[in-house]
Structure formats: structure tokens, C-alpha cells
Amino acid sequence: NRRFVLAERPKGEPDDNTLRLETGDVPTPGAGQMLLRNEYLSLDPYMRGRMSDAPSYAPPVELGEVMVGGTVAEVVRSDVKGFEAGDWVVAFGGWQDYALSDGKGVINLGKNPENPSWALGVLGMPGLTAWAGLTQIGAPKAGETLVVAAASGPVGATVGQIGKILGCRVVGIAGGPEKCAHVVDTLGFDACIDYKAAGFPEALKDAVPDGIDIYFENVGGAVFDAVLPLLNTRARVPVCGLISQYNATSLPEGPDRLNLLLGAILRKRMTFRGFIVFDDFGHLYPEFAREMSAWVKDGRVRYREDVISGLEQAPSAFVGLLRGEAFGKRVVRLSD
Ligand code: NDP
Numbered sequence: 001n002r003r004f005v006l007a008e009r010p011k012g013e014p015d016d017n018t019l020r021l022e023t024g025d026v027p028t029p030g031a032g033q034m035l036l037r038n039e040y041l042s043l044d045p046y047m048r049g050r051m052s053d054a055p056s057y058a059p060p061v062e063l064g065e066v067m068v069g070g071t072v073a074e075v076v077r078s079d080v081k082g083f084e085a086g087d088w089v090v091a092f093g094g095w096q097d098y099a100l101s102d103g104k105g106v107i108n109l110g111k112n113p114e115n116p117s118w119a120l121g122v123l124g125m126p127g128l129t130a131w132a133g134l135t136q137i138g139a140p141k142a143g144e145t146l147v148v149a150a151a152s153g154p155v156g157a158t159v160g161q162i163g164k165i166l167g168c169r170v171v172g173i174a175g176g177p178e179k180c181a182h183v184v185d186t187l188g189f190d191a192c193i194d195y196k197a198a199g200f201p202e203a204l205k206d207a208v209p210d211g212i213d214i215y216f217e218n219v220g221g222a223v224f225d226a227v228l229p230l231l232n233t234r235a236r237v238p239v240c241g242l243i244s245q246y247n248a249t250s251l252p253e254g255p256d257r258l259n260l261l262l263g264a265i266l267r268k269r270m271t272f273r274g275f276i277v278f279d280d281f282g283h284l285y286p287e288f289a290r291e292m293s294a295w296v297k298d299g300r301v302r303y304r305e306d307v308i309s310g311l312e313q314a315p316s317a318f319v320g321l322l323r324g325e326a327f328g329k330r331v332v333r334l335s336d
């Protein structure tokens with residue numbers, strides 16, 4: 001059983017000393033437990049927060065503990081009601097080959113699920129994040145303009161496609177021409193603006209002639225600076241993530257713009273609301289699952305995966321995810 005444990009809390013970007021690969025015996029399940037063989041490990045931006053002991057909504061991973069992570073696994077042996085050998089499950093098995101579970105919070109996908117790894121993306125946590133953040137906080141109405149950042153990633157791609165289904169004009173923001181082309185040509189957004197290209201703020205302004213009614217915030221930083229002046233009166237801003245800041249070790253340089261933001265919120269009567277998906281919207285999972293699986297099945301919501309082979313690649317693949325190297329939902333396939 002190979003497993004990555006947290007060896008050191010990173011300062012800035014995680015490096016070779018952050019995680020340590022250990023090898024040990026496959027654990028033996030006790031009474032009321034099952035043994036899971038992890039097949040797919042999800043890599044997600046929130047993992048950077050768990051490596052840190054700064055105050056957060058969830059406790060950090062302790063030094064020496066297995067790095068946390070969502071997994072799709074096969075049940076090897078089970079003493080848990082409702083699960084038997086050969087079942088596929090979505091669990092929180094962590095960065096390791098095998099995990100023990102008591103079945104709490106584990107979803108059974110059955111014996112032969114189609115695309116089991118999708119349960120870590122569009123049909124799982126990132127999908128619920130997109131669906132709930134947009135519908136519950138963004139409250140989109142047909143004809144409104146929705147802008148979404150990190151538009152080719154699992155959350156952003158899903159937000160924009162739901163926005164189109166609900167009748168919005170949807171503009172994505174992504175890094176580079178290849179991702180932008182995918183967002184428009186395959187995902188069906190009305191436009192996608194490359195935030196790495198020169199003249200980004202002007203290009204964004206031109207793409208939203210009626211201003212922005214909903215901005216789904218995934219990134220923060222310079223992208224938000226360009227969005228703020230374009231927000232309309234009574235705009236809604238689901239604050240989902242700030243990935244541009246996750247490796248930051250200090251506040252950005254430059255004039256203090258806090259009162260600019262507060263003044264804009266006041267004058268334009270805007271709503272900014274942060275959320276943590278399972279804490280705030282976990283109870284909506286059944287409704288989400290019904291709606292999203294129908295959309296995925298009939299092709300109205302498309303999904304792209306970025307599959308990395310081998311557990312030993314997980315640390316570098318995670319650093320790459322934070323740098324913007326993933327194209328689609330990044331998962332690690334553990335078996336060879
Ligand atoms: P993504 O795959 O979209 O995240 C990686 C992407 O972030 C990169 O591909 C890159 O896009 C973008 N990015 C990285 N650095 C920057 C930067 N400096 N400026 C702009 N964009 C940057 O991940 P997810 O879809 O899983 O998550 C999206 C966001 O949602 C994250 O912030 C995440 O933390 C948050 N989240 C929040 C949840 C909640 O409960 N609140 C739950 C799940 C996710 P590009 O290549 O286009 O530059």
C-alpha cells in the first residue's frame with residue numbers, strides 16, 4: 001500500500017518536501033468496516049488549504065497523516081451493510097492505494113458504472129458546487145449576462161453550461177487560446193476571454209455590452225479587478241474560490257482597493273456571498289444528481305477530464321493544477 005503523507009507545511013507553492021511517499025501493508029478491515037482499492041484520486045484546489053494550518057472552514061491535515069482526497073474505489077471486502085465486494089463507490093479515500101471505510105458519506109455506484117470517475121467531477125463535488133452556487137446564489141434569469149472565471153475547469157465549465165440552459169448570455173474567462181476555443185466551440189458559451197492576453201480588461205468589457213448581472217468567482221486577483229467595474233446594479237457574486245491566491249504568501253502590492261469594493265457594493269446594491277459546498281448545499285445533492293445526470297445523459301452538459309497515470313505523479317500534477325496546467329477535471333488513475 002503506497003500512500004502520500006503530509007511531511008511539511010508548504011510556504012508558497014508546494015515542493016518536493018511537502019509530501020512523502022510511504023509504503024506499508026494493505027490494511028485489514030475490522031468489524032463494521034470495508035477495504036477499498038482506490039482507482040481514481042481527485043485533485044482539487046481546496047487541498048492546498050488542507051496543507052496549511054491557517055484558520056479555515058475545515059481542519060488541516062496533520063503532519064504525518066495521509067493527504068485527504070475524494071476517490072472512486074472498488075470494494076475489496078466489506079462488513080458494511082449496503083456494500084459488497086465488486087461494488088464501485090465514491091469515498092474520501094485519500095492519496096493512497098487502499099483505504100478503510102465505515103461507509104459514512106460513501107456513495108455506492110453499483111457493479112458496472114459507466115464513467116465512474118465522473119462522480120469526482122461533473123456528477124460529484126465540483127458539479128454540485130457549480131449547480132448550487134449558480135442557482136442558489138447567482139439566481140440567474142433568462143436574458144441576464146453571466147460571467148464565469150476558470151471557465152474550462154470542472155466548476156466553471158459546468159456553471160457556464162447551466163447558465164446557457166437557463167437562458168443567460170454566458171461569457172467565460174480562461175487562460176490561453178486553446179482553452180478559450182474549447183469553452184466556446186465545445187461547451188457552447190457565447191464568448192470566452194483570455195485573461196493572459198494583452199488588453200484583457202478591454203476585451204472583457206467589449207464582450208459584455210449590457211454589463212454583468214452574475215459573476216461566478218473562482219479565481220480572484222487581476223481577473224476580479226477587471227470584472228468589478230462591469231458589475232451591474234443588483235449583481236450577484238457567488239464567491240466560490242480564489243485560486244490565484246492559494247499559494248500567495250502576502251497581500252498583493254498596490255493601492256488599497258478595499259473601499260473601492262465596498263463603495264461599489266453599496267452604490268450598486270450588490271450581493272457577494274461565499275459558500276462551502278457540502279456545508280451549505282449538501283442537502284440539495286439528490287436534486288442536483290437528478291437534474292445533472294439527465295443533462296449529462298442528453299449531452300446538454302459536456303465534460304472533459306485530464307487523466308494523469310500513477311499515484312507517484314500526484315504531487316506534481318497537483319502543483320500543475322494550481323498553475324493552470326490542467327485542461328479539464330484533473331484525476332489520477334492509480335492502477336497501471
Ligand atoms: P479548476 O481546474 O478550474 O482550477 C484550476 C484552474 O484555475 C486553472 O486551470 C486556471 O485556469 C485557474 N487559475 C489558476 N491560477 C489562476 C490565476 N492566477 N488567475 C486566474 N485563474 C487561475 O478547479 P475547480 O473547477 O475544481 O475549482 C474552481 C474554483 O472553485 C477553485 O477556486 C476552487 O477552490 C473552488 N471550489 C470551491 C468550492 C466551495 O465549496 N466553495 C468547492 C469546489 C471548488 P486557466 O488555465 O484558465 O488559467
